[in-house]
Amino acid sequence: MTTFKNFIAGQWVEPTTGDYFDDINPADTRDVVGKFPKSGKADVQRAVESAKKGFALWKRTPAPARGDILRKVGDLLVARKEEIATLMTREMGKPLAETRGDVQEGIDTAYYAAVEGRRMFGHTVPSELRNKWAMSFRRPIGVAGLITPFNFPLAIPTWKMFPALACGNAVIFKPAEDVPHTGHVLVEILLEAGLPPEVIQLVHGFGETVGAAIVEHPDVPVISFTGSTETGSKVGAECGRMHKRLSLEMGGKNAMIVLDDADLDLAMDGLLWGAFGTTGQRCTATSRLIVQKGVHDTLLDRLGARVAKLKLGDGRKQGTDVGPLIHAQSREKVERYVGIGKKEGASLVAGGDRATGKELDHGYFFQPTIFTGVKAGSRLEQEEIFGPLLSVIRVADADEAFTVNNDVKYGLSSSLYTRDVNLAFRALNELDNGITYVNAPTIGAEAHLPFGGVKQTGNGHREGGWEVYEFYSETKVGYVDYSGMLQRAQIDNY
Ligand code: UN1
Numbered sequence: 001m002t003t004f005k006n007f008i009a010g011q012w013v014e015p016t017t018g019d020y021f022d023d024i025n026p027a028d029t030r031d032v033v034g035k036f037p038k039s040g041k042a043d044v045q046r047a048v049e050s051a052k053k054g055f056a057l058w059k060r061t062p063a064p065a066r067g068d069i070l071r072k073v074g075d076l077l078v079a080r081k082e083e084i085a086t087l088m089t090r091e092m093g094k095p096l097a098e099t100r101g102d103v104q105e106g107i108d109t110a111y112y113a114a115v116e117g118r119r120m121f122g123h124t125v126p127s128e129l130r131n132k133w134a135m136s137f138r139r140p141i142g143v144a145g146l147i148t149p150f151n152f153p154l155a156i157p158t159w160k161m162f163p164a165l166a167c168g169n170a171v172i173f174k175p176a177e178d179v180p181h182t183g184h185v186l187v188e189i190l191l192e193a194g195l196p197p198e199v200i201q202l203v204h205g206f207g208e209t210v211g212a213a214i215v216e217h218p219d220v221p222v223i224s225f226t227g228s229t230e231t232g233s234k235v236g237a238e239c240g241r242m243h244k245r246l247s248l249e250m251g252g253k254n255a256m257i258v259l260d261d262a263d264l265d266l267a268m269d270g271l272l273w274g275a276f277g278t279t280g281q282r283c284t285a286t287s288r289l290i291v292q293k294g295v296h297d298t299l300l301d302r303l304g305a306r307v308a309k310l311k312l313g314d315g316r317k318q319g320t321d322v323g324p325l326i327h328a329q330s331r332e333k334v335e336r337y338v339g340i341g342k343k344e345g346a347s348l349v350a351g352g353d354r355a356t357g358k359e360l361d362h363g364y365f366f367q368p369t370i371f372t373g374v375k376a377g378s379r380l381e382q383e384e385i386f387g388p389l390l391s392v393i394r395v396a397d398a399d400e401a402f403t404v405n406n407d408v409k410y411g412l413s414s415s416l417y418t419r420d421v422n423l424a425f426r427a428l429n430e431l432d433n434g435i436t437y438v439n440a441p442t443i444g445a446e447a448h449l450p451f452g453g454v455k456q457t458g459n460g461h462r463e464g465g466w467e468v469y470e471f472y473s474e475t476k477v478g479y480v481d482y483s484g485m486l487q488r489a490q491i492d493n494y
Contacts, residue, residue: 001032001034001035002034002035003020003034003035004034004035004036004037004180004181004184004204005037006037006039006043006047006201006202006203006204007187007191007197007200007201007202008043008046008047008050008201008202008203009046009047009049009050009197009198009201010050010197010198011197014037015037015038015039015040015043015204015205016039016040016042016043016046017037017038017039017040017042017043019037019038019040020035020036020037020038021035021036021038021177021205021206022034022035022036023035023036023091023177023178023179023180023181024327025090025091025093025363026092026093026178026323026324026325026326026327026363026364027090027093027313027314027315027323027324027359027362027363027364027365028314028359028362028363029362029363029364030362031090033087033090033091033181034180034181036177036180036181036184036204037203037204037205038204038205038206038209039203039204039205039209039210040205040209040210040213041209041213043203043205043210044172044203044210044213044214044217045213045217047172047201047203048143048172048201048214048217048219048220050198050201051143051170051171051172051198051199051201052142052143052170052219053198054170054196054197054198054199054200054201055140055142055143055168055169055170055199057196057198057199058140058165058168058169058170058196058199059139059140059168059169061168061196063117063118063120063166063167063168064117064118065117066117066165066166066168067113067114067115067116067117067118067166068114068117069165069190069193069194069195070110070111070113070114070117070162070165070166070193071110071111071114072193072194073110073162073189073190073193073195074107074110074111074114075193076189076192076193077103077106077107077110077154077189078107080185080189081100081103081104081107082100084099084103084154084182084185085099085100085102085103086099086316087181087182087185088102088103088153088154088179088181088182089314089315089316089323090316091153091178091179091180091181091182092150092151092153092178092179092182092323092326093279093315093323093324093325093326093363093364094151094277094278094279094281094315094323095315095316095320095321095322095323096315096316098277098278098315099154099315102152102153102154102155103154103155105152105154105155105158105447106154106155106157106158106186108446108447108448109155109158109159109162109163109447109464110158110162112162112447112448113162113163113165113166114166116163116166116466116469117166120137120138120166120167120469120473122135122136122137122138122475123135123136127479128489128490128493129481129483129487129489129492129493130483130487131481131482131483131484131487132479132480132481132482132483132487133478133479133480133481133482134477134478134479135477135478136475136476136477136478137475137476137478138167138469138470138473138474138475138476139168139473139474139475139476140167140168140169140472140473140474141167141169141221141222141245141472141473141474142169142170142219142220142221142222143169143170143171143172143219143220143221143222144160144164144169144170144171144172144220144222144223144224144472145172145174145214145215145217145220145222145223145224146160146161146164146171146172146173146174146223146224147174147207147211147214147215147223147224147225147226147227147235148160148173148174148175148176148183148226149176149226149227150176150178150179150281150326151278151281151282151283151326152282153175153176153179153182153183154182154186156226156463157173157175157183157186158186159447159451159463159464159468160224160226160247160463160468161173161186161190161200163468163469163471163472164222164224164472165195165199165200166469166472167469167472167473168473169222169472170198170199170200170201171199171200171201172201172203172214172220173186173187173200173201173202173203174202174203174204174205174207174210174211174214175202175204176227177204177205177206177207178326178327180204183202183204184202187200187202207227207231211225211235212238215235215238215239215244216238216242218242220244221244221245222244222245222246222471222472223235223239223244223245223246223247224246224247224249224463224471225246225247225248225249226248226249226250226283226463227249227250228250228251228384229250229251229384229410229456229457232248232250232459235248236248236459245471246459246461247458247459247461247463247468247471248458248459248461249283249451249452249453249457249458249463250283250410250453250456250457250458251283251384251410251412251456251457252282252283252284252285252287252384252410252412252413252453252457253287253288253381253382253383253384253408253409253410254274254284254285254286254287254288254410254412254413254414254415254433254442255286255287255288255289255290255404255405255414255415255442256270256271256274256275256286256288256289256290256414256415256416256417256441256442257290257291257398257401257402257405257414257415257416257417257418257427258271258289258290258291258292258295258299258417259292259295259398259401259416259417259418259420259423260292260293260294260295261418261419261420262295262417262418262419263417263419263439264295264298264299264302266417266439267299267417268299268302268303268306270286270415270417270439270440270441271286271289271303271390271441272306272307272310273441273443274286274415274441274442274443275287275289275368275388275390276307276310276321276322276368276388276390277322277443278323279322279323279324279325279366279387279388280385280386280387280388280389280390281325281326281330281386281387282443283412283453283457284412284413284435284442284443284445285386285442285443286390286415286441286442286443287384287385287389287390287391288374288381288390288391288392288393288404288405289390289391289392289393290393290395290401290404290405291392291393291394291395292394292395292396292397292398292401293394293395293396296392296394300349300372300392303350303370304349304350304370307350307351307368307370308350310322310368312324312355312360312365312367313359313360313365314359314363322368322388324363324364324365324366325364325365325366325387325388326364327364328364330364330386330387331354331364331366331387333385333386333387334366334369334385334387334388334389335354335366337379337380337383337385337387337389338352338353338369338389340379340380341371341374341380341389341391344374344375344378344379344380345373345375346371346372346373346374346375346378346380346391347371347372347373348369348370348371349370349371349372350367350368350369350370351366351367351368351369351370351388351389352367352369353366353367354366354367355367366387366388367388368388368390369387369388369389369390370389370390370392371389371390371391371392372392372394373392373394374391374392374393375393376393376404376407377407381393381408382408382409384410398418398423398427402427402430402431405431405432405433406430406431406432409455409456410453410455410456410457411432411433411434411453411454411455411456411457412433412434412435412442412452412453412457412458413433413434413435413436413437413442413443413445413453414427414431414433414435414436414437414442415436415437415438415440415441415442416431416436416437416438416439417438417439418438418439424438424439432454432455433453433454434450434451434452434453434454434457434458434462435451435453445464446464447464447465448464448465449464449465450462450463450464450465450466450467450468451463451464451465
């Protein structure tokens with residue numbers, strides 16, 4: 001079995017702790033992908049010291065040249081797409097079609113960042129005064145600490161890393177302990193593309209030690225975290241105390257609304273993909289179906305038949321629709337919520353148990369599960385579960401649907417199936433989410449648009465698109481007075 005290393009100070013090195021953890025295939029726990037460093041605070045300290053040197057060099061590299069390296073990163077990801085998809089499925093379980101999409105999202109993000117290196121626009125505006133020039137431009141910030149989750153092992157790190165690098169920052173990367181192999185390969189690719197070694201530091205390990213040490217380090221002024229709302233609060237408290245720039249991307253309780261006039265076949269395809277894709281382990285997963293009373297029973301009948309046909313298994317095998325959950329605790333959490341649903345009086349109409357038999361016995365599989373008659377305001381309806389569990393809420397009309405959609409503490413994505421164009425536009429305005437899809441499921445974010453949510457899902461920042469470039473750079477304003485005399489703003493201008 002391979003023992004992997006950290007990448008610190010330009011070298012692949014063992015952790016100072018001498019400790020390692022196993023990276024396990026969740027579809028077959030007998031299969032260990034490798035041993036990865038269980039690093040400590042001292043490793044983070046070394047990484048930060050080196051990243052500061054990397055930053056000094058990188059910030060002086062012209063942005064178009066930084067972009068050229070990211071374009072090469074994109075080319076290398078293209079060349080290794082199939083291989084990375086396969087190793088990603090092995091380490092986290094989602095089917096190959098999805099891990100291929102994950103790599104593609106990284107490729108798209110790389111090419112976007114490459115071009116952004118040639119834009120990075122500022123503003124030139126007229127001055128209040130004669131013979132004076134006024135402009136704004138963007139400067140890099142410093143060392144960015146990036147803490148990423150398991151569900152999009154390649155795409156989410158690239159959402160953070162590529163714009164951070166394009167803007168001229170150095171990066172300390174801590175991938176989720178469930179997906180260290182994908183993180184390792186991504187760093188190999190950055191180095192192969194020609195990124196100066198000290199600009200990227202990879203420190204494997206656990207959130208309580210490595211993640212916390214990055215967040216608490218005074219020389220890491222920028223933190224980007226994707227994960228649970230609970231951990232995000234701790235990260236936020238520390239960053240607030242230290243006045244750090246922080247981007248948080250956290251929980252969701254995303255709803256699909258299906259109205260009486262919807263195309264039900266279309267809604268059904270979207271629902272299966274939204275609710276059970278990635279085994280429901282997405283921040284954008286469809287975990288609530290809010291359905292109008294006129295189509296409620298028909299939709300549910302058809303849904304039951306379709307769900308029964310979903311094939312669970314190893315995501316590398318042809319024909320697998322749904323992979324395992326990531327680890328034992330996440331499966332226990334789903335089981336806990338099945339108990340809560342029953343106790344709250346909802347009706348279990350599909351699944352509800354571990355999926356077992358043959359190859360499934362060795363993985364963390366759980367049956368796609370549906371509860372109907374779920375009450376707005378109940379725990380099943382309000383809390384993020386992060387698994388293949390769909391709660392169905394029946395409503396009288398669009399107004400009630402919108403209210404139910406909005407009445408949760410999260411606000412990532414929502415989806416509306418209707419043929420009424422007026423209602424569709426009203427929904428864009430009235431649904432309290434960062435992203436609303438019309439006639440498409442709650443997943444499907446594109447790399448060149450801002451991604452993120454409102455309320456407890458985030459803290460006002462966005463990943464992706466143009467907005468993330470603002471996050472990873474500081475606005476600098478320059479005034480040049482070429483009048484040769486003292487001109488006083490606000491005083492000498494009129
Ligand atoms: C997430 O849900 O954790 O379509 C990220 C999307 C994906 C990314 C999802 N590209 O929403």
